[in-house]
Amino acid sequence: MSTWKVGDIKISQILEMPVEPGELDGLIEEATPEAVRSIAWLYPDYANDAGQTLWSLHAYVVETPSHRVLVDAGCGNHKTIPLLPNWGGLDNPFLERLEEAGYRTEDIDYVLATHLHLDHVGWHTTLVDGTWRPTFPNARYTFVTDEFEYHKSLAEGAPASSDLAHAVVYAGADPDIHSQTRLVFAESIQPCMDAGLVDLVPSGHQVTPGVRYTATPGHTKGHHSVRLESGDQSALITGDFIHHPIQIARPAWSSRGDSDRELSARTRTGFLRSVSGTDMLILGTHFSGPSGGHVVPDGDGYRFQPVHATA
Template structure:
């Protein structure tokens, strides 16, 4: 990734999280940072100005005049008395070769608490895939040691994802990521590997891991089946809404871009013309929307959600 400019200023008072109700499931977006403007052209090189122009609905929320906008955030899910965090972003104080991610100092944890998810109250952490910007807050720095941020949680990822990286000759940047964000959780005995069949795997009431390979071999999306409506958290199967209009626009870091295109097509076809929410892991605000077929393509009808201040004083639930 190209170099970033100065780090974003740290807020002293966390803002209420934005969220969506699915009936008996509530989803909060917990913001980390807006990614530098250079990220879009690097990550999605085929998402040119001309491609963006073919989907005018992308502006102004999802793109500026020239490039796609992207962000880093987590989704915090409340269901059946459980608190679940889906992907943990980049993390603070992590040594990274990517200057946009190196040594961050954000108020992510304060925002998580403001949403009603104190770290010791979280029951499950779902990792859609083992990339640096999805595991960073798995751990936090205490003294000279990286310790699990969520001490009472089980951390879940797919067995196929774990086995892929275990069998891969990692470069030093990825080894560093494993050392500070994954290995400490494994050594604490908190990582669980899950077999995810084609039909999906239910990890909590109404919370399903769904295969979404391509970006990585074992990536999963997270389907939420609430009593009123469904939602799908994308992981990196869909990086940006431009990929609804142009599903063949691929990420430069997809391991198998052809498979990623097939995965996107399958997920979008299942969502199209329903009331199910698409929740983009890197979509900038408003982050969510419903998928509609339009002139042989897909588009996103944005759904902004509402402010959902959490009860940070809630009694922590016990790990399941």
């Protein structure tokens, strides 16, 4: 487990599982083995000798002087995920790792989601005696309204019975995305709504002092990163607008998972320009290896300079 300090804020990375090498090959189309091998700083943490990009599924706990905030919540255990079968029906010791980091499920005050894709909301609920229950009974599950409404409308657009056999991974235009979104809602979001734990908030909302949603659109229309500030220090939990560190070297390379690739590239390019050479700690949501670091200038572009645990 890695932890970082940003002023008075402590951030802990909680691993769900590493992604099998090769599983997400092609997600960033331009990231061919040759292209990956040409970017030396990706080795050894973010790429392997086969020229494959490496990925991770993890969450962050942000501990401020007043609150404990869970940001993005992986795939969860025992979920129904026909779109990505290897990520469904899992049985990972995520909650045990959370406890090892010093947090019981009752301790979490807020649960945030950069967006409502299946690999960011899974631990919102746990299967107890055949029923999905909110995992964090004392938390306010706080979502940005636009993002919530978009996925709700996707879920409601699902045909009554859908054949998921030919689902295409991450194909935003595939009609089966409706069925998968409906499953995500039913298993991971509706139980929290039924328990009265969900708050919908506007873009830019300050969740608690030092923790704020900031718009980074393109991966989804309502995608938001989580900005942390304490004193003169700051950090950003990316979500998927920087899906892999290779996009720091090549900001124009969008992901097949992006709903608007052009907007995603614009968001990334503008962001990297604004933080390059600053001490803002960037915390990647799917970055393998050291997932925290700084963006530094590198020729015409940028590279990621890992910052190992500081707390």
